[in-house]
Amino acid sequence: MESKRRKKEPVLLPIYFKKVGLVIMILAFVPAIIVKSMNVELMQTQKELFRVFTLNAFILGLLLVASSRDKVEDEMTVAIRLKSMSWTFTWAVLYVIIVPFIDLLFKDPIGELTGQQVVMSMLFVYLIMYYLQKLGR
Amino acid sequence: MKNTLKVERAKLDMTQQQLADKVGVSRQTINSIEAKRYVPSTVLAIKISDVFNTTVNEIFKLEKDD
Numbered sequence: 001m002e003s004k005r006r007k008k009e010p011v012l013l014p015i016y017f018k019k020v021g022l023v024i025m026i027l028a029f030v031p032a033i034i035v036k037s038m039n040v041e042l043m044q045t046q047k048e049l050f051r052v053f054t055l056n057a058f059i060l061g062l063l064l065v066a067s068s069r070d071k072v073e074d075e076m077t078v079a080i081r082l083k084s085m086s087w088t089f090t091w092a093v094l095y096v097i098i099v100p101f102i103d104l105l106f107k108d109p110i111g112e113l114t115g116q117q118v119v120m121s122m123l124f125v126y127l128i129m130y131y132l133q134k135l136g137r
Numbered sequence: 138m139k140n141t142l143k144v145e146r147a148k149l150d151m152t153q154q155q156l157a158d159k160v161g162v163s164r165q166t167i168n169s170i171e172a173k174r175y176v177p178s179t180v181l182a183i184k185i186s187d188v189f190n191t192t193v194n195e196i197f198k199l200e201k202d203d
Contacts (some may be wrong), residue, residue: 025197071163072162072163074162074163074166075162075177075178075181076162076163076166076169076175077163079169079175088179127156134165136172136174137165137166137168137175
């Protein structure tokens with residue numbers, strides 16, 4: 001019965017990936033901080049490369065934190081994860097619908113809607129909802 | 138869904154953590170069940186009733202709005 005139940009649980013990474021994810025999130029900003037502190041002049045393409053690297057590494061870190069196991073994984077954490085996923089999906093849809101209107105109304109305060117923005121906000125919402133629900137239990 | 142989990146635990150002088158360890162869930166899950174914030178699955182309900190040597194119906198009872 002235990003093995004059948006395990007098959008129904010979401011596939012998650014081992015718990016130590018939470019720490020790996022946090023380290024990647026912190027390290028993502030290191031190159032940008034070093035370049036900034038050394039006052040190095042970068043070309044536009046190099047700046048863009050740094051931006052892409054920092055954002056992608058940060059997103060990867062968030063993903064690892066979000067998709068790693070908790071100390072105790074049971075049916076309630078599965079239920080909480082499912083609820084958080086539902087909130088995240090709703091958030092993503094609302095974000096994609098509302099952001100263009102905000103851009104139009106307030107003359108581009110957020111800038112162009114990118115996939116990275118959406119994914120990063122989704123991961124943030126997922127983690128916030130997950131830990132808020134866990135705290136409330 | 139109301140339950141008599143707290144009473145059953147008290148009868149055996151068992152802590153939430155001890156019950157959680159016996160049925161393979163976290164202490165928070167047991168706490169949530171006792172506080173009626175979470176309704177356990179059938180499998181977990183049977184495991185809990187097995188610990189107290191009783192039936193699921195003796196521990197978990199439907200309320201009017203269920």
